[in-house]
Amino acid sequence: QVQLQESGPGLVKPSETLSLTCTVSGGSIGSYYWNWIRQPPGKGLEWIGYISYSGSTHLNPSLKSRVTISTDTSKSQFSLKLTSVTAADTAVYYCGRSSGTYYDYWGQGILVTVSS
């Protein structure tokens, strides 16, 4: 059974960089697409981007200038960096697996609050 687990700080100051890691267990990170999705409190879901099994990335244009997604296959992890955060970036951040189109496995989510 594939499991994903997000980790990282739950509080980030405005203008700083949000950094999260997703650890994958029970399956190979060397296939599929590995995504970050976020959900502001009480709101809908927003796809941030993915990194593929080959290492290529595809990012949401609305966030592209601030987002980096990378992978460490030796640790079965992939990571998100979001720079210059504001209060609008406060959200539950999920990592998820997809075949490119639909998300079949999700992490439990991590709430990241942007506040001084």
Add this chain to the structure above:
Amino acid sequence: DIQMTQSPSSVSASVGDRVTIICRASHTISSWLAWYQQKPGKAPKLLIYGASGLQSGVPSRFSGSGSGTDFTLTISNLQPEDFATYFCQQGNSFPLTFGGGTKVEIK
């Protein structure tokens, strides 16, 4: 970006009822549509993919239909564990986008 519009935003229903949720895409997406169920404090769970394909392990009372721009999720014989929020998601083109959600509440 393709906009996904769900209706209604909330619906009140009783155990045993049949509930239908509509999702409309701003551009044609063929059958590239998924439905997810989300309970409070939990991650979304994939129910339906390819507009009508039932994800493994999902009860058969969930069904999806539609193509092009108009899609429906139907829950037959609503069970207590089905009270949740449901989202649609288009997989036709990037950026992948979600509907705003439909909350199914107990009447």
